[in-house]
Amino acid sequence: MPEPPLLRHKRYEADGVPLSRAALLELLSAVHEKGADFRFRATGTSMYPTIRDGDIITVSPIRGVEPSAFDIVAFRNPENQQLVIHRVLALSPDTFLAKGDNSQPDGTIPRSDLLGVVTKVERNGSRLFWPDKRRYPFLATVYFPTVYWYLMMRKRGYGIILKLLGKRSGESIP
Known part of the structure; x- marks a missing residue:
């Protein structure tokens, strides 16, 4: 069934199922609570050229190895409670600074809003090398x-x- 034209917010896809940002965030959190990786289609251009609109990304829960500078992470935006995938620029014990490769810095984000680390990017059916x-x-x-x-x-x-x-x-x- 097509989406009503009045809904203007972005929709994400998790293996072909269209989801709102709120539903995607809830699903990602539930999957990570079980210790599993979460895979979905990215939208937007804030991480271009590293992650492009339509790429499939895998977000893994943080397991033992804490994210460091230059890692790409998933976090809940404290201002609008939406899922964001951006690169970590700096970390402190309680907060971190993130920025999209193609956008302005997000400001200081509480570590409690950190959801996971991007561990794989797929483009046109091929896996991109990811350290x-x-x-x-x-x-x-x-x-x-x-x-x-x-x-x-x-x-x-x-x-x-x-x-x-x-x-x-x-x-x-x-």
């Missing part, structure tokens, strides 16, 4: 963060980095 901290500690903690920041500096320019290094904008980085 698992338990299997690939070097790639997950050194290589991918370094490449990510290098690409971000190339995309957005070196302005902030140059200021931190005490260089003028006309100078180059060796």
